[in-house]
Amino acid sequence: MPEITHNFDKTLRVAMVAGEASGDQLGAQLMEAMIRRYPRIEFFGIGGPHMEARGLRSMVPQEKLAVRGYVEVLKHLPELLRIRNELRVSLIKSRPDVFVGIDAPDFNLPLEAKLKQAGIPTVHYVSPSVWAWRPERIQRIARAVSKVLCLFPMEPPLYVKAGVPVSYVGHPLASEIPLATDKEAMREQLALPKNAPIFALLPGSRMSELDYMAPIYIETAKLLLKKFPEAQFIVPLATRATRDRFDAILTRMKAWELPIRKLFGHAQMAIIASDVVLVTSGTATLEVALCKRPMVISYKLSTLTYWLVKHKLRLPYVGLPNILCERAVVPELLQKNARPEKLANELERIYHDKDYQEELSVLFDELQLRLRMDTSEQAAADVLQVAL
Incomplete structure (x- = not known):
């Protein structure tokens, strides 16, 4: 101390x-x-x-x-x-x-x-x-x-x-998250299958983000399940209110059959246990990078809000990994591109591309050392x- x-x-x-x-x-x-x-x-x-x-x-x-x-x-x-x-x-x-x-x-x-x-x-x-x-x-x-x-x-x-x-x-996450994370140990801790494809879905910590992103992510999970019949999905939710809202969206979309494991908080555990992460733009994208996991960044706003924000942006990226690395190292599918079909295809591509995953891990190691x-x-x- x-x-x-x-x-x-x-x-x-x-x-x-x-x-x-x-x-x-x-x-x-x-x-x-x-x-x-x-x-x-x-x-x-x-x-x-x-x-x-x-x-x-x-x-x-x-x-x-x-x-x-x-x-x-x-x-x-x-x-x-x-x-x-x-x-x-x-x-x-x-x-x-x-x-x-x-x-x-x-x-x-x-x-x-x-x-x-x-x-x-x-x-x-x-x-x-x-x-x-x-x-x-x-x-x-x-x-x-x-x-x-x-x-x-x-x-x-x-x-x-x-x-x-x-x-x-x-950045506190750079010190909090270890330089090396153990996927197998985390899956064992969470009682998840060792070899099944596991996707973490992080639809956001705000109610309004959940309302926009959760339905898209749930539809994406349905498509991924067709591509990967053994797949499982982990969804960490930060508060009781966001968990209740996510459950309400699941019910509305009649999606209770999806193999979804919800965690009350514990976003890092979900990320570390996963193969690929679908994440809403924000601090969570940096958390995924520091856990050395590949990701697809997505975001959707109302048309008016997006138009107003887009005209004030000075950078070509919205995700922190891309901003901090000063180039597009992970895909961003925003607004009209934030569609389940596109998201599922990109997640499938990344899941199979082991060389890309290795390159990304090295890059994220360097990023973490700069922020520690x-x-x-x-x-x-x-x-x-x-x-x-």
């Missing part, structure tokens, strides 16, 4: 907001690292089950913030604005020692700006993708934060140039420095 670097009698009050499952995991790890350095901390704000398990008093269910896309956000905008306004009033009144916004920039940055204006130090953990789209956001970020914590090495120079205090902390740092400890030191 790292040495505790502070021995103050004061109880530190830390407000945090994490808007989705990946932020909940980051927040939980950050909380643990902060407590190791400064044991007397009270955490409150908005978080998911991992943060709550480590002592966060969540004022609102995290699922209410997990909404994606312009059109989808508009449907929930009144409630989101109400939640953010009530949280702002509460935090300015209670005056925490520091506010940490974890990802969710559209929710957190305006809140951080108001808190900073009120004299409350603010840290934004996970830089928005200013290197991929809407680079003008850096000026907005500068007005909102006391410091930005970046997960990727190409990000800090952009903030330094704009005069924004910044720290590169690496003691992320949570570095982030904790930065947050405490701002707070104290």
Whole structure:
């Protein structure tokens, strides 16, 4: 255990907001690292089950913030604005020692700006993708934060140039996931057949992602089962709410006959046990890469949202493995190409291409070594420095 670097009698009050499952995991790890350095901390704000398990008093269910896309956000905008306004009033009144916004920039940055204006130090953990789209956001970020914590090495120079205090902390998954993973051992642990084709389906951690992607993935599984009669499918679902929604979609599609194994969380276990992964674009794509598994990345938005996003993109890729490797190393089937027939064909091709799988594993090893740092400890030191 790292040495505790502070021995103050004061109880530190830390407000945090994490808007989705990946932020909940980051927040939980950050909380643990902060407590190791400064044991007397009270955490409150908005978080998911991992943060709550480590002592966060969540004022609102995290699922209410997990909404994606312009059109989808508009449907929930009144409630989101109400939640953010009530949280702002509460935090300015209670005056925490520091506010940490974890990802969710559209929710957190305006809140951080108001808190900073009120004299409350603010840290934004996970830089928005200013290197991929809407680079003008850096000026907005500068007005909102006391410091930005970046997960990727190409990000800090952009903030330094704009005069924004910044720290590169690496990506926690790169240290958390071992360099070598054991497919056979994981299958044994999950009581899965040793030699059957196994596909992990990761339809997303948000309700709106499930609504778009789960039906497509289920249809893809039906097609794969025709190609691979012994195939099995693993679907990790981050929360009880997403598991219930997935079950409802299975029922609606009359797909209960599919050999699907659902896991409550445990995405890494599902990935490691699989031969190939079908994954919705987002942090999960990096998790698949670090587990050294081949993948097909897919994503689908409403037509209007997709049109708006597409015209702001600065890069030709949306998947983190392709962005970080600066070339198309894994296929991306998006929007009109996110069709079960195309997805099943690509997954079948990758399953049979062992040479490609080997090349990809070597490439992902190199990527993991570039991202490896003691992320949570570095982030904790930065947050405490701002707070104290």
